[in-house]
Amino acid sequence: MLLxxxxxxxxxxxxxxxxxxxxxxxxxxxxxxxxxxAFPVILNILLLLLSLWWVIAQIIxxxxxxxxxxxxxxxxxxxxxxxxxxxxxxxxxxxxxxxYWLTPLLGFSIATVVFLTISxxxxxxxxxxxxxxxxxxxxxxxxxxxxxxxxxxxPT
Amino acid sequence: xxxxxQLNWLAGALVILVLICWSGVASASAExxxxxxxxxxxxxxxxxxxxxxxxxxxxxxxxxxxxIAAQNMPGGATxxxxxxxxxxxxxxxxxxxEPTDITSIAVMGQSKLTWRDWNILGVAxxxxxxxxxxxxxxxxxxxxxxxxxxxxxxxxGVAASGCAWTRAISLFAKENGVKQPMLVPMGGGHPAALxxxxxxxxxxVCGVPEAIDxxxxxxxxxxxxxxxEDIQEPFIPAITKAFPGFNKFVPFGGWVGMAVAxxxxxxxxxxxxxxxxxxxxxxxxxxxxxxxxxxxxxxxxEDAEEYVAVSTxxxxxxxxxxxxxxxxxxxxxxxRP
Amino acid sequence: xxxxxxxxxxxxxxxxxxGTFLGIIVGALPGLTATMAVALLVSLxxxxxxxxxxxxxxxxxxxxxxxxxxxxxxxNVPGTPSSAATALDGFPLTRRGEGAKAGIIVTTFSAxxxxxxxxxxxxxxxxxxxxxxxFGVWEYFWMAIFGIFMSSNLTSSRIYKGLIAGFMGMLISxxxxxxxxxxxxxxxxxxxxxxxxxxxxxxxxxxGLAEAFEAIRNPLSHSREDxxxxxxxxxxxxxxxxxxxxxxxxxxxRSGIVGTLIGALPGVGPDIASWVSYGLAKRSSKxxxxxxxxxxxxxxxxxxxxxxxxxxxxxxxxxxxIPGCAVSAVILGGIQLHxxxxxxxxxxxxxxxxxxxxxVLFLTNIIMLIEGTFLTxxxxxxxxxxxxxxxxxxIVLSVIGAYAVNxxxxxxxxxxxxxxxxxxxxxxxxxxxxxxxxIILGPMADLSFRRGLLAKSYSVLPFxxxxxxxxxxxxxxxxxxxxxxxKLFRKIRLKRS
Numbered sequence: 001m002l003l004x005x006x007x008x009x010x011x012x013x014x015x016x017x018x019x020x021x022x023x024x025x026x027x028x029x030x031x032x033x034x035x036x037x038a039f040p041v042i043l044n045i046l047l048l049l050l051s052l053w054w055v056i057a058q059i060i061x062x063x064x065x066x067x068x069x070x071x072x073x074x075x076x077x078x079x080x081x082x083x084x085x086x087x088x089x090x091x092x093x094x095x096x097x098x099x100y101w102l103t104p105l106l107g108f109s110i111a112t113v114v115f116l117t118i119s120x121x122x123x124x125x126x127x128x129x130x131x132x133x134x135x136x137x138x139x140x141x142x143x144x145x146x147x148x149x150x151x152x153x154x155p156t
Numbered sequence: 157x158x159x160x161x162q163l164n165w166l167a168g169a170l171v172i173l174v175l176i177c178w179s180g181v182a183s184a185s186a187e188x189x190x191x192x193x194x195x196x197x198x199x200x201x202x203x204x205x206x207x208x209x210x211x212x213x214x215x216x217x218x219x220x221x222x223x224i225a226a227q228n229m230p231g232g233a234t235x236x237x238x239x240x241x242x243x244x245x246x247x248x249x250x251x252x253x254e255p256t257d258i259t260s261i262a263v264m265g266q267s268k269l270t271w272r273d274w275n276i277l278g279v280a281x282x283x284x285x286x287x288x289x290x291x292x293x294x295x296x297x298x299x300x301x302x303x304x305x306x307x308x309x310x311x312x313g314v315a316a317s318g319c320a321w322t323r324a325i326s327l328f329a330k331e332n333g334v335k336q337p338m339l340v341p342m343g344g345g346h347p348a349a350l351x352x353x354x355x356x357x358x359x360x361v362c363g364v365p366e367a368i369d370x371x372x373x374x375x376x377x378x379x380x381x382x383x384x385e386d387i388q389e390p391f392i393p394a395i396t397k398a399f400p401g402f403n404k405f406v407p408f409g410g411w412v413g414m415a416v417a418x419x420x421x422x423x424x425x426x427x428x429x430x431x432x433x434x435x436x437x438x439x440x441x442x443x444x445x446x447x448x449x450x451x452x453x454x455x456x457x458e459d460a461e462e463y464v465a466v467s468t469x470x471x472x473x474x475x476x477x478x479x480x481x482x483x484x485x486x487x488x489x490x491x492r493p
Numbered sequence: 494x495x496x497x498x499x500x501x502x503x504x505x506x507x508x509x510x511x512g513t514f515l516g517i518i519v520g521a522l523p524g525l526t527a528t529m530a531v532a533l534l535v536s537l538x539x540x541x542x543x544x545x546x547x548x549x550x551x552x553x554x555x556x557x558x559x560x561x562x563x564x565x566x567x568x569n570v571p572g573t574p575s576s577a578a579t580a581l582d583g584f585p586l587t588r589r590g591e592g593a594k595a596g597i598i599v600t601t602f603s604a605x606x607x608x609x610x611x612x613x614x615x616x617x618x619x620x621x622x623x624x625x626x627x628f629g630v631w632e633y634f635w636m637a638i639f640g641i642f643m644s645s646n647l648t649s650s651r652i653y654k655g656l657i658a659g660f661m662g663m664l665i666s667x668x669x670x671x672x673x674x675x676x677x678x679x680x681x682x683x684x685x686x687x688x689x690x691x692x693x694x695x696x697x698x699x700x701g702l703a704e705a706f707e708a709i710r711n712p713l714s715h716s717r718e719d720x721x722x723x724x725x726x727x728x729x730x731x732x733x734x735x736x737x738x739x740x741x742x743x744x745x746x747r748s749g750i751v752g753t754l755i756g757a758l759p760g761v762g763p764d765i766a767s768w769v770s771y772g773l774a775k776r777s778s779k780x781x782x783x784x785x786x787x788x789x790x791x792x793x794x795x796x797x798x799x800x801x802x803x804x805x806x807x808x809x810x811x812x813x814x815i816p817g818c819a820v821s822a823v824i825l826g827g828i829q830l831h832x833x834x835x836x837x838x839x840x841x842x843x844x845x846x847x848x849x850x851x852x853v854l855f856l857t858n859i860i861m862l863i864e865g866t867f868l869t870x871x872x873x874x875x876x877x878x879x880x881x882x883x884x885x886x887x888i889v890l891s892v893i894g895a896y897a898v899n900x901x902x903x904x905x906x907x908x909x910x911x912x913x914x915x916x917x918x919x920x921x922x923x924x925x926x927x928x929x930x931x932i933i934l935g936p937m938a939d940l941s942f943r944r945g946l947l948a949k950s951y952s953v954l955p956f957x958x959x960x961x962x963x964x965x966x967x968x969x970x971x972x973x974x975x976x977x978x979x980k981l982f983r984k985i986r987l988k989r990s
Binding site for chain 3: 228
């Protein structure tokens with residue numbers, strides 16, 4: 001997706017420039033190149049050059065294939081709700097809800113059961129009962145294994 | 157609708173789930189400690205701090221009844237480890253093996269923490285400084301070292317900026333009126349000794365226990381160590397032999413203790429203190445100290461806190477007066493010794 | 494005298510079997526790494542006798558490094574950083590229906606690689622250890638750069654994309670308190686950022702979460718062709734892996750030797766070993782184009798090397814008392830606590846202990862071979878289940894794994910960020926593996942650079958004049974930059990004509 005790459009590349013250029021400036025401003029302990037800022041500055045300069053290369057290479061690519069109109073169409077198609085992206089949005093929202101809403105609300109174990117049941121139903125192509133059953137079973141297995149074998153506390 | 161078998165299955169699963177949650181609730185009201193404790197070691201593995209921490213760990217586990225997990229967290233001259241433990245909840249589940257650097261990280265600008273932020277459980281051992289050099293070097297004695305340093309600025313491997321070994325070499329240079337060396341912080345006493353071994357630096361300063369194996373194996377030559385009496389096995393001359401003026405400083409080096417953040421509930425601190433006392437007084441620990449040329453300090457509780465306060469005064473002002481530390485101890489209300 | 498024959502007692506053997514098994518499972522689970530497994534078990538081993546304690550630690554570590562390849566091949570989720578290179582060719586093989594076969598071959602070669610490393614350890618330890626000492630901070634700097642260039646070149650068609658990922662990874666590793674001066678870099682006043690961005694949550698996000706999301710978004714990406722390979726009995730698969738050994742002995746030897754040598758360099762370890770071996774294998778292969786599409790040579794190179802490295806790690810450990818990585822530091826601590834002080838004279842004065850270590854490594858590799866072979870068939874069948882069922886479980890494990898690193902909720906957030914970053918990177922065709930390597934190698938490059946300058950009065954010269962450094966620079970050029978420049982020139986020439 002050439003157009004997307006060019007856009008992101010330009011964003012990178014701005015981003016790395018900002019980080020570079022932050023790096024230059026880091027304090028000196030004797031000499032700049034042995035100080036905290038040295039390595040970030042080197043990295044950001046390299047990243048700026050590489051991002052520039054990326055953007056230019058893709059622009060050249062674009063001109064050769066004379067695909068600008070094509071690419072704009074593709075880009076807007078990217079953002080329209082296709083079946084695939086719907087699934088991605090669902091699983092992302094579900095995961096975020098699991099971590100930031102369900103777990104504080106219900107405790108990790110129950111939240112896990114809920115998360116598994118719902119996502120298995122949405123994506124697993126099995127009926128509700130099997131979803132719940134698998135969800136509960138896996139949660140129990142995980143809980144036992146981590147708590148008693150590995151001695152790890154569950155997230156809060 | 158639902159077959160009776162599946163219904164049974166579901167019921168069984170729900171019962172188990174309830175039991176699990178219940179046990180979770182039940183254990184929450186039990187006594188401290190209920191789960192494993194994290195022991196943070198703010199230096200790399202193999203060094204004095206690490207060795208002492210890992211020796212005390214199983215002994216304290218016996219008393220406390222829960223596993224203690226030791227985790228190395230080197231960096232920023234122990235400021236990373238210090239900050240991590242301080243930021244963790246003050247509930248006794250995160251403890252810190254505290255080396256001397258707590259006396260210097262504030263004035264070195266590496267941290268805002270000082271000894272006042274900690275309940276010092278105790279100071280277990282003192283680690284005298286030793287000067288080690290590669291056997292191929294043309295410098296063969298501590299007196300020669302001073303002579304060479306008059307003309308040349310040497311590169312010296314140390315653990316971290318402002319650490320005990322930095323103070324040792326800076327003191328040496330100042331007392332003999334020679335050039336202050338270029339310090340190369342290697343992240344620990346043992347890595348510093350290795351740097352000398354690999355000829356990355358001209359000289360290294362570290363704790364005696366951290367380099368003793370390499371000295372025994374003849375991979376490093378010990379020019380002198382900052383104590384009063386020669387060490388016999390392997391032979392390491394005392395610095396006072398060549399430089400009697402150092403008698404007023406020795407033994408000089410670092411110490412290692414244990415601490416937990418201020419604000420931890422008193423009953424938790426008491427239990428930790430108990431476990432710590434048990435560990436340091438055990439034969440196993442005393443043997444470990446003797447075998448590795450550590451000096452036992454054996455202070456705990458309030459005595460230890462006083463010791464650390466005095467140590468802070470001495471070290472912070474030494475570093476500031478020598479020009480190594482950029483910030484004045486006055487900014488942290490550290491009185492002159 | 495150390496009673497090394499206690500190794501053959503029933504308890505010790507039981508611990509090897511159990512430890513290896515545990516290691517494989519933990520290593521295979523996305524979200525938990527070999528290093529974590531060992532760290533978790535350390536305190537549990539203190540109650541054991543010295544023999545059993547060391548046995549558990551070693552077997553869990555070896556099992557863990559090997560285990561990482563299971564999920565790498567079958568799910569495209571490397572269980573440990575050292576298996577990232579394995580996923581490149583392992584997963585395409587799974588998609589072709591040859592997942593079980595690839596798994597068995599990897600098992601055999603991993604075990605043999607470990608044993609080869611062991612042989613090198615026995616024969617050449619003191620010599621190699623002394624050679625490793627010649628690597629100073631300047632060489633470590635170039636090794637870090639080498640690792641980044643290597644993985645960038647191998648994972649992206651345009652090297653600049655891989656390099657962007659790699660250097661970004663190094664930049665990410667700079668977030669937090671600077672290790673030398675304690676200054677907070679890129680922390681924006683947040684205390685949680687002062688602790689830095691841990692590798693494990695980032696890796697779980699980039700490889701685990703991103704893969705899970707991607708698989709759910711596009712279930713076809715994990716579809717497998719039916720192949721007769723699936724019906725082949727275990728024993729035959731094992732025999733075919735031995736046949737592979739005889740067909741490609743040089744591949745095996747080179748991977749094993751490279752793995753052992755790199756493992757012998759303190760601080761470097763299995764992660765880099767797998768990439769270097771993979772890269773060298775690709776360069777010398779007669780079927781270069783297959784790499785990345787499902788080449789057996791690729792998976793063999795990567796996994797043989799990373800297991801050989803686990804034997805290599807013991808070289809500096811036993812001869813000089815220098816731990817090569819976090820795990821070997823733990824093992825060293827374990828050894829020291831039981832009264833042994835590995836050091837320069839140790840190797841020759843404590844032969845009984847050396848026999849013991851050799852015995853443990855040998856037995857563990859054999860048991861790993863047996864357990865691995867059987868487990869692979871089982872795991873492979875389990876993972877045939879609908880991807881829509883597996884991936885939510887992977888997500889749950891990822892959350893647990895990210896939290897378990899050091900019990901900070903912040904790390905779960907880190908995992909999420911890197912998960913979404915991973916998705917975006919896939920759309921941009923920027924590879925994730927160099928980024929993970931960058932996070933690992935960033936501190937090595939940063940600190941080595943600054944220490945190198947400090948050690949020689951701020952002079953950059955030693956970086957370019959020391960002999961081993963020169964060799965490394967030349968290798969970087971010849972293996973990565975050179976071929977890319979040639980490609981560029983050829984393109985330009987083609988256009989002109």
